Amino acid sequence: MAATSSSYPPPPPYYRLYKDFLEDPTSAPEPPSPIRGSYPLYSATYTTDVVLPSLEDQGVRQLYPKGPNIDYKKELRSLNRELQLHILELADVLVDRPSQYARRVEEISLIFKNLHHLLNSLRPHQARATLIHILERQIQNRKQAVEDIKRRREEAQKLLKDSLQMLDGH
Amino acid sequence: MDIISQLQEQANSIALIVLNTFGTLQRDAPPVRLSPNYPEPPANPSEETINITEQPKAMSAALVQAAKKFDALIAALPLEGGEEAQLKRIAELQAENELVGLELQKQLEAAEQELKLVQALFSQASDNCLNLKKPD
Secondary structure (H helix, E strand, O other): OHHHHOOOOOOOHHHHHHOOOOOOHHHOOOOOOOOOOEEEEOOEEEEOOOOOOOHHHHOOOOOOOOOOOOOHHHHHHHHHHHHHHHHHHHHHHHHHOHHHHHHHHHHHHHHHHHHHHHHHOOHHHHHHHHHHHHHHHHHHHHHHHHHHHHHHHHHHHHHHHHHHHHHHHO | OOHHHHHHHHHHHHHHHHHHHHHHHHHHOOOOOOOOOOOOOOOOOOHHHHHHHHHHHHHHHHHHHHHHHHHHHHHOOOOOOOHHHHHHHHHHHHHHHHHHHHHHHHHHHHHHHHHHHHHHHHHHHHHHHHHHOOOO
């Protein structure tokens, strides 16, 4: 009754292999190891390698120069200038030739996509800086704890010596 | 909020300002004269026509302000050091962390030893005290 009206495939038949699991745990197969790379899920492809996809992967033209070391501040500033210029161009086009707005709007959205991609590519740098900050703070805490313990030990020893002197004098 | 999120917010708000600017101007613009044969459109000075001349100034001022804030945020980015410099610093800090951790553990163990010793001696002394007390 359920098989004819089910719209999803039945669960895989591996459950039969675990019939004697309670008596002999080694008779059943081990669970499969974690997946690496890309995997399909509900007919969509996902990947385990989390990295920011480059602009070409998304089919968007990259306006700032490629290369190993990008001067982020300079590129962000020049993209900001370009954006302002394109907004002015759009205003002019709407006054003179209102039917040609589409190209200008597309260019403005291209600039925004580049801007956001550049900002996203700054995130790994931020993550490393956060890590450095956390490590520095942890080192400081540990040094503080070492100082505290040393001080308390010295106080305790002084106290014992004083009380010993007092008892000897008695 | 961290500086990169602020930059992203500012970029989005620039887009919003542009949207509002062009939308409002298009909505409120007076009709355009198409040909010299037709009469001028009646320009009656009502409250709306007064607003129409003020709006572009205010909105373009807002746009320029937003762009300047974006530039200020860019200038505030703490971007010194490339990736290799950061990784080197992380390795140095990890090594130092290990050393300080070992030192801390050593101190901790010595302090615990002393504590046990003092506790044993104290219980011994208190036992002697009790034994020397004459029962009433």
